Amino acid sequence: MTDTLPTRAPSNALAIDPDRLWASLMELARIGAYDDPATGLVGVNRQSLTDADAEGRRLLVRWMEEAGLEVTIDEMGTIFGRREGLEPDLALIMAGSHIDSVATAGAFDGCLGVLGALEVIRSLNDAGIATRRPIVIAAFTEEEGVRFGTDMLGSAVAAGRLTLEYAYDLVDDAGLRFGDELERIGFRGDRPVRLDPPHAYVECHIEQGPVLAQEGYAVGIVTGVQAISWQKVTLHGRAAHAGTTPTELRIDAGLAAAQVIVHVREMVDSGRYGRLRATVGHVTTSPGLPSVVPDRAELTVDLRNPDDGHMAAAEADLAAFLDGLPARQPGLRVETKRMAKTRQVPFDPGVQDAAAASAHDLGLPTMRLMSGAGHDAQEIAAIAPTAMIFVRGQHDGISHNPREYSTPDDCAAGIAVLGTTLLRLAEEADA
Amino acid sequence: MTDTLPTRAPSNALAIDPDRLWASLMELARIGAYDDPATGLVGVNRQSLTDADAEGRRLLVRWMEEAGLEVTIDEMGTIFGRREGLEPDLALIMAGSHIDSVATAGAFDGCLGVLGALEVIRSLNDAGIATRRPIVIAAFTEEEGVRFGTDMLGSAVAAGRLTLEYAYDLVDDAGLRFGDELERIGFRGDRPVRLDPPHAYVECHIEQGPVLAQEGYAVGIVTGVQAISWQKVTLHGRAAHAGTTPTELRIDAGLAAAQVIVHVREMVDSGRYGRLRATVGHVTTSPGLPSVVPDRAELTVDLRNPDDGHMAAAEADLAAFLDGLPARQPGLRVETKRMAKTRQVPFDPGVQDAAAASAHDLGLPTMRLMSGAGHDAQEIAAIAPTAMIFVRGQHDGISHNPREYSTPDDCAAGIAVLGTTLLRLAEEADA
Numbered sequence A, B: 001m002t003d004t005l006p007t008r009a010p011s012n013a014l015a016i017d018p019d020r021l022w023a024s025l026m027e028l029a030r031i032g033a034y035d036d037p038a039t040g041l042v043g044v045n046r047q048s049l050t051d052a053d054a055e056g057r058r059l060l061v062r063w064m065e066e067a068g069l070e071v072t073i074d075e076m077g078t079i080f081g082r083r084e085g086l087e088p089d090l091a092l093i094m095a096g097s098h099i100d101s102v103a104t105a106g107a108f109d110g111c112l113g114v115l116g117a118l119e120v121i122r123s124l125n126d127a128g129i130a131t132r133r134p135i136v137i138a139a140f141t142e143e144e145g146v147r148f149g150t151d152m153l154g155s156a157v158a159a160g161r162l163t164l165e166y167a168y169d170l171v172d173d174a175g176l177r178f179g180d181e182l183e184r185i186g187f188r189g190d191r192p193v194r195l196d197p198p199h200a201y202v203e204c205h206i207e208q209g210p211v212l213a214q215e216g217y218a219v220g221i222v223t224g225v226q227a228i229s230w231q232k233v234t235l236h237g238r239a240a241h242a243g244t245t246p247t248e249l250r251i252d253a254g255l256a257a258a259q260v261i262v263h264v265r266e267m268v269d270s271g272r273y274g275r276l277r278a279t280v281g282h283v284t285t286s287p288g289l290p291s292v293v294p295d296r297a298e299l300t301v302d303l304r305n306p307d308d309g310h311m312a313a314a315e316a317d318l319a320a321f322l323d324g325l326p327a328r329q330p331g332l333r334v335e336t337k338r339m340a341k342t343r344q345v346p347f348d349p350g351v352q353d354a355a356a357a358s359a360h361d362l363g364l365p366t367m368r369l370m371s372g373a374g375h376d377a378q379e380i381a382a383i384a385p386t387a388m389i390f391v392r393g394q395h396d397g398i399s400h401n402p403r404e405y406s407t408p409d410d411c412a413a414g415i416a417v418l419g420t421t422l423l424r425l426a427e428e429a430d431a
Helices: A018-029 A051-066 A111-127 A153-158 A164-168 A178-184 A211-215 A253-270 A308-328 A349-361 A376-380 A408-426 B018-029 B051-066 B111-127 B153-158 B164-168 B178-184 B211-215 B253-270 B308-328 B349-361 B376-380 B408-426
Strands: A033-035 A042-044 A070-073 A079-083 A093-097 A135-139 A200-206 A219-225 A227-236 A277-279 A283-286 A296-305 A333-342 A366-371 A386-391 B033-035 B042-044 B070-073 B079-083 B093-097 B135-139 B200-206 B219-225 B227-236 B277-279 B283-286 B296-305 B333-342 B366-371 B386-391
Touching: A018 A051, A018 A111, A018 A408, A051 A070, A051 A079, A051 A111, A051 A135, A079 A111, A093 A111, A093 A376, A093 A408, A111 A135, A111 A200, A111 A408, A153 A164, A153 A376, A164 A178, A200 A349, A200 A376, A200 A408, A211 A219, A211 A366, A219 A349, A219 A376, A219 A408, A227 A253, A227 A308, A253 A277, A253 A283, A253 A296, A253 A308, A253 B253, A253 B283, A283 B253, A296 A308, A308 A333, A349 A366, A349 A386, A349 A408, A366 A386, A376 A386, A386 A408, B018 B051, B018 B111, B018 B408, B051 B070, B051 B079, B051 B111, B051 B135, B079 B111, B093 B111, B093 B376, B093 B408, B111 B135, B111 B200, B111 B408, B153 B164, B153 B376, B164 B178, B200 B349, B200 B376, B200 B408, B211 B219, B211 B366, B219 B349, B219 B376, B219 B408, B227 B253, B227 B308, B253 B277, B253 B283, B253 B296, B253 B308, B296 B308, B308 B333, B349 B366, B349 B386, B349 B408, B366 B386, B376 B386, B386 B408
Parallel strands: A093 A135, A093 A200, A200 A386, A219 A366, B093 B135, B093 B200, B200 B386, B219 B366
Antiparallel strands: A033 A042, A070 A079, A079 A135, A219 A386, A227 A296, A227 A333, A277 A296, A283 A296, A283 B283, B033 B042, B070 B079, B079 B135, B219 B386, B227 B296, B227 B333, B277 B296, B283 B296
């Protein structure tokens, strides 16, 4: 893959069916739908390896088969649908994302990339277009990481960063094992999980941020993914009576947790760590009673940074703050567990250019931007030339929320760029 | 009741059986016992109206009947055991406390007062002592308030502060209704819940604080209970993606909760509110996922103060801080719910003096001190002359923790004072 690619590849804009794409997105969103009290909207809760996820998977498999794809399931439950090429032995072109969701999701996160790739296949079929290279759709397992604690799990194992054993032994909050749940829903496949490097990988996804909307573009070309760090922090104090225990004798795990949360925001506001984003999403105390000083508090810290150096400095700041907590409350014990850590991932310039040229062929203006969220693409980027296409979101690009929304036109634009890019890459000769 | 009482009452020290008292405490503690991971000790979890509580209640009723007491259960499930007096029509003397526990309890909180009063009855029986007034033991329902959210619930309804309907409609975290659970465990009695004012009420309890240990007394006479305020604070923000949502667009309910926790401690450290104690024991965020900004956070704030004026000022400070939170994060919504509020309660000087004189008769030095914790005695104080006897605790008086411990000698000393005080009060004529 080189920058000369766009001139080498033919201009070949693909027409897709926006209504069919939208109908598929809405139909999948009915699986796991719930009434969300916080927003008054209907949200989606289709967490990985739940019954809802299994129902969504079965629908996807049916649609893939109806589109003539050869469906295989790998040892992680990731679903592949292959459309054969004129030269079956050439490395294939892969397009994918995920259909698992967080607990309070919308209809687009992940699903647009998978159902969009399916729409591309359906359009190729309708137009009777044969491609030189095979095209494969991938729907990766547990991208969100909300149930088993490690995000991009399926793609990370497929690309060889994590082992199958590690993934199988992860447990959810109920103590259920990933491997057992995969077996239970009937999606533990026999396809070897390690992926043969495709010729290229392209993922279309909603931006989940406000940049495209602010800049006035429906579609963006993604230059890479920022560094991500997830840690679980457990603070061990001492349970004591709220009414009688003198303040100076307390070891209050809940207070320590609050100090961490406040400090993490101060790290962001300080500006010392570039474009750092920090989130504490999960906080609990135990025993969790009004009249008992907490003996235990648990929280998660999610740090994101487009720059690995700034990320390392931010992590060092947090570590130093945690180390200093026992000095404030003698007897306090601090425990940290690394849940996830990924470096900043740059995407392949050639694939970015192929996507940009395809948007140009379609008459769509685009901009380049970096991804704030983690995506399966950053895992596949370790083994194959990879890029992403972002679609503009409404409401400041809010996501992981039932208010998540991209218009039918914007979704269609992103998938047209995806299809044209796949078509372009599928005609490439080997370098 | 007047200060002249001690001179009016006869000196009549009661001898009790320390070993029998201790054996009863240890036997009751086996019900609801669990292995506590935080301390490595065996703790007690016998929350109100659970199966464990029911088993403890049945044991207590059996012991009361074996001691010849007439047992009645009121509409709140509170257990009464009556020992008849020589003049049955005179107002009775009541001694009581509770046997329900928090989730991480020891063997003494509440149980010492109930089983101690039982030991007094057993000793009176052994010595063949008849009293002028009837003596009644009371074991009040849901004193801890950890399951249904309102502490001193049984005694508050018995004394007429709260209604039976209010209590019955309280629900626990699982949505189970107090009235239904009372029915389920078979302790919804038919004795009218409103208590006829006794001649006097005396409660022996562990101090749950470090004062007696620091001052070197086994037993203390309690002058009153400090003011207590419980609130539940719910913060409504907006769920958003941790990696992509710009910090300035976030409405982070978890951050707001942390700011409240830190501020509450600053209120204590400021010294502006006298001997204020403040505890945030319960904190949760939802959806509680590492990669989602919390749209909701819930916390409890427990404030205690021996001075009503200082308490009012502290509550005003907290209210002003909560009102100011939306200014820090526009769109944040703050909701507060009053769980409990009791003013500072002074105990009856005459009953205090009767207890002090009884300790003197036993050759036990005592000091007077205020209670930091809430007790059933503060409710009964509204309808009858009341005081409490505190017993020294080990380990800085730690309580609501499996490390809670008072020595057999100290427990025996406290119950000897209780018994002698009951004997003294039971001989009193009507004023």
